[in-house]
Amino acid sequence: MPIKSSVLILLEYEQAKLLLPKDAIIGISTSTVEEAKKAVADGADYIGIGTMFATPTKTNTKSVIGTAGTQIILDAIKDSSIGTVSIGGINHSNVQRVIYQSKSPAKSLDGVAIVSAIVAANDPKASAEHFTELINNTPRFALTSQSPRANEAEALLNDVPQTIRKMVEVHPLVHNMINFVVSNFVANVALSIGASPIMSPYGDEATDLCKFDGALLINMGTLTSDSVSNYLKAIKAYNERGNPVVYDPVGAAATEIRRNAVSQLMAGGYFDLIKGNEGEIRQAWGSGAVQQRGVDSGPSTLDGKQKATLARDLARRERNVVLMTGATDYLSDGERVIAVENGHPYLGQVTGTGCAIGTISGCFLTAHRSDRLLAVLSGILMYEIAAENAASKEYVRGPGSFVPAFLDELYAIRTAASQGDDSWFAGRAKVHEVKL
Numbered sequence: 323m324p325i326k327s328s329v330l331i332l333l334e335y336e337q338a339k340l341l342l343p344k345d346a347i348i349g350i351s352t353s354t355v356e357e358a359k360k361a362v363a364d365g366a367d368y369i370g371i372g373t374m375f376a377t378p379t380k381t382n383t384k385s386v387i388g389t390a391g392t393q394i395i396l397d398a399i400k401d402s403s404i405g406t407v408s409i410g411g412i413n414h415s416n417v418q419r420v421i422y423q424s425k426s427p428a429k430s431l432d433g434v435a436i437v438s439a440i441v442a443a444n445d446p447k448a449s450a451e452h453f454t455e456l457i458n459n460t461p462r463f464a465l466t467s468q469s470p471r472a473n474e475a476e477a478l479l480n481d482v483p484q485t486i487r488k489m490v491e492v493h494p495l496v497h498n499m500i501n502f503v504v505s506n507f508v509a510n511v512a513l514s515i516g517a518s519p520i521m522s523p524y525g526d527e528a529t530d531l532c533k534f535d536g537a538l539l540i541n542m543g544t545l546t547s548d549s550v551s552n553y554l555k556a557i558k559a560y561n562e563r564g565n566p567v568v569y570d571p572v573g574a575a576a577t578e579i580r581r582n583a584v585s586q587l588m589a590g591g592y593f594d595l596i597k598g599n600e601g602e603i604r605q606a607w608g609s610g611a612v613q614q615r616g617v618d619s620g621p622s623t624l625d626g627k628q629k630a631t632l633a634r635d636l637a638r639r640e641r642n643v644v645l646m647t648g649a650t651d652y653l654s655d656g657e658r659v660i661a662v663e664n665g666h667p668y669l670g671q672v673t674g675t676g677c678a679i680g681t682i683s684g685c686f687l688t689a690h691r692s693d694r695l696l697a698v699l700s701g702i703l704m705y706e707i708a709a710e711n712a713a714s715k716e717y718v719r720g721p722g723s724f725v726p727a728f729l730d731e732l733y734a735i736r737t738a739a740s741q742g743d744d745s746w747f748a749g750r751a752k753v754h755e756v757k758l
């Protein structure tokens with residue numbers, strides 16, 4: 323429905339109807355499902371849904387509903403033809419993801435309401451034109467969704483070797499904003515698989531680094547008081563350029579500071595992949611989160627089906643890909659859920675082995691953009707089969723001797739892949755699709 327001009331009402335709908343001309347377009351501000359349903363029942367022409375994001379002038383966080391809250395409202399009124407616009411804190415850097423991430427399976431936003439980003443701009447006309455351009459052109463989010471295949475896991479596995487080959491050829495740059503505990507190990511993992519790592523915690527550097535069209539990894543393992551503002555600058559730069567961003571919310575459920583950082587970062591930008599252990603993914607989901615005792619996940623209270631459902635639901639809500647690691651990894655793009663049973667218990671005994679998956683996922687997402695689930699799956703399989711190969715060496719006796727052998731085996735797979743030799747992969751993947 324094209325929205326021409328509107329009246330923001332502070333009156334009840336019936337009163338406004340009486341006061342205004344017959345053909346007046348009447349919109350109602352809503353921030354809950356109940357309000358939206360009432361506006362539909364009253365016969366309003368459209369609803370303003372918000373507040374999308376907190377702004378300096380709108381600090382009432384109770385009504386800040388984000389893309390997740392907007393999606394719930396759209397879903398609740400999916401059978402109505404009422405017009406819908408999102409309002410609150412929308413600007414050039416977030417408008418595309420607001421439209422993309424708010425979409426429920428059956429209803430999308432019809433528009434966005436923008437005030438300060440136009441009226442307070444130096445050149446309001448140019449600002450409005452830029453919005454139109456961004457809204458009409460969202461190639462980054464126009465990723466083809468894979469239509470269901472009879473044997474999804476097998477179909478994906480067929481494409482893994484060529485995806486790895488492509489990643490090695492592309493030699494992607496991966497910009498890591500990563501904790502200092504694992505930084506050196508992760509840089510070596512990236513080099514071993516054929517990528518080019520840079521570790522840079524300084525947010526302003528992202529405006530230059532994003533021009534190399536690699537990936538950004540945000541790993542908040544050693545969060546400090548200025549980490550979040552640095553992360554947000556870098557996320558903005560990569561989001562605007564349309565390059566992949568991976569989020570590893572390390573220790574997300576360990577402290578109040580980390581819980582707040584998760585909310586701020588998830589509201590502040592778009593992540594192509596959220597990757598974490600069970601405790602971290604539960605915190606990113608929100609409800610049902612459990613206290614983490616540090617960076618480890620702690621004992622699981624979920625069965626396999628519950629883990630698969632959680633990964634699927636978070637990916638569906640965020641409209642991205644989610645990887646939940648553990649002895650079995652669950653990977654989902656909101657539709658498909660793939661369980662990976664490769665790996666070795668030594669991986670759980672070496673710090674940074676989860677963090678390194680965030681980095682290598684960024685490399686694969688850079689090299690293979692059309693199917694993000696396949697990209698991340700290819701990275702995990704390369705990684706976990708290398709771990710199995712390393713652990714099977716007779717000279718590997720524990721986590722200490724495992725680490726150098728693991729780097730060697732990553733390098734061996736990378737070398738084989740670049741020579742077109744896929745024999746390392748034959749019959750090795752322990753992968754199945756979880757049907758929910």
Ligand SMILES: Nc1ncnc2c1ncn2[C@@H]1O[C@H](COP(=O)(O)OP(=O)(O)OP(=O)(O)O)[C@@H](O)[C@H]1O
Nearest residue numbers: 599647648649665666667669670673674675676677
């Ligand atoms: N018992 C296990 N058996 C096989 N693989 C495992 C096991 N435990 C962990 N892994 C593998 O180890 C890797 C890291 O997963 P994990 O869940 O330990 O990450 P993490 O807690 O984020 O690690 P870190 O914070 O130390 O980086 C994954 O590839 C996972 O499949």
Ligand SMILES: Cc1ncsc1CCO
Nearest residue numbers: 501503543544572617674
């Ligand atoms: C041990 C540890 N503490 C903060 S980050 C980190 C590395 C594993 O994530």
